[in-house]
């Protein structure tokens with residue numbers, strides 16, 4: 001596989017581990033992927049809850065202290081490239097971005113909304129690369145035009161996340177099964193849109209494909225369509241190094257294909273998750289938040305939300321599925337055992353090699 005170059009950063013293998021909140025990708029998983037030559041990503045979502053003890057009365061402050069701690073731990077454990085995922089929808093987006101830049105993380109990945117003001121946080125001496133996560137060529141155009149005209153900056157790379165991904169999805173529910181929105185349809189459109197800006201301004205902007213990529217063969221398929229790299233989430237959940245509880249990983253191992261479902265998230269976007277008793281109670285209308293403890297998401301309408309999403313995802317991270325649920329990509333049911341990140345990446349590379357080998361004609 002070719003090196004993935006994001007500006008002056010060179011990932012020996014073009015595999016990014018997608019940021020996964022709440023608590024699913026922290027320094028443990030991110031450093032393991034970085035040490036294999038890929039890009040490891042810490043999720044900034046919900047750190048205010050995970051690190052509550054650092055500042056019990058202030059969710060934002062606790063989250064930022066927690067993020068610093070996770071970046072420091074990842075740097076201690078890894079020699080490679082470390083990123084942070086900060087969703088635009090988070091109320092403390094600006095603070096988390098500022099912390100990531102001040103801590104000199106290599107890359108910020110940002111989606112769940114258009115990160116239109118992301119470059120405004122860079123300082124003259126900042127080293128952090130900025131990578132938006134998008135769902136369409138139109139979103140790429142809007143971001144590139146806005147960043148160029150307001151900040152004289154273009155994305156250092158772009159992640160296109162297709163409708164098979166886990167977590168929140170940047171599509172309407174009816175688009176999720178519409179073939180016009182398949183990753184393989186959207187990828188050439190995004191590559192073409194990006195190449196217009198590359199040509200106009202002479203900057204390389206690699207396109208990274210995400211959503212439903214599970215094997216080396218999948219990687220080969222999207223690279224052939226113009227991707228310079230891939231971002232995988234689900235595949236890395238069932239690893240020893242993944243930061244979630246064993247019970248969280250076990251829900252992936254036990255899941256059948258029909259257990260993967262689309263939910264309506266209080267954030268206002270559809271999401272993909274594994275069916276569990278909590279989601280059944282939500283459907284039956286039994287869950288009601290009494291208070292909004294953290295005001296953590298800009299678009300969450302507490303008066304209409306059936307539950308507090310950050311608390312539900314935090315409960316799932318700890319393995320409590322009576323009061324939470326696991327986000328998961330459409331391939332989550334395919335995992336049969338927990339393995340190391342090293343073994344996972346070796347399998348991916350072998351699959352890619354098999355798919356890339358020239359076909360031998362029968363004698």
Ligand SMILES: Cc1cc2nc3c(=O)[nH]c(=O)nc-3n(C[C@H](O)[C@H](O)[C@H](O)COP(=O)(O)O)c2cc1C
Pocket residue numbers: 017018019020021022024043045085087110111112133161164165166167168210211212213231232233234235326327328329330331
């Ligand atoms: C458990 C879980 C949590 C996720 N959390 C986030 C998140 O906090 N922010 C984000 O931008 N994407 C999130 N994602 C999306 C992943 O970063 C990744 O892009 C996506 O899952 C890729 O699709 P795949 O899971 O099929 O490989 C999450 C995905 C999963 C499975």
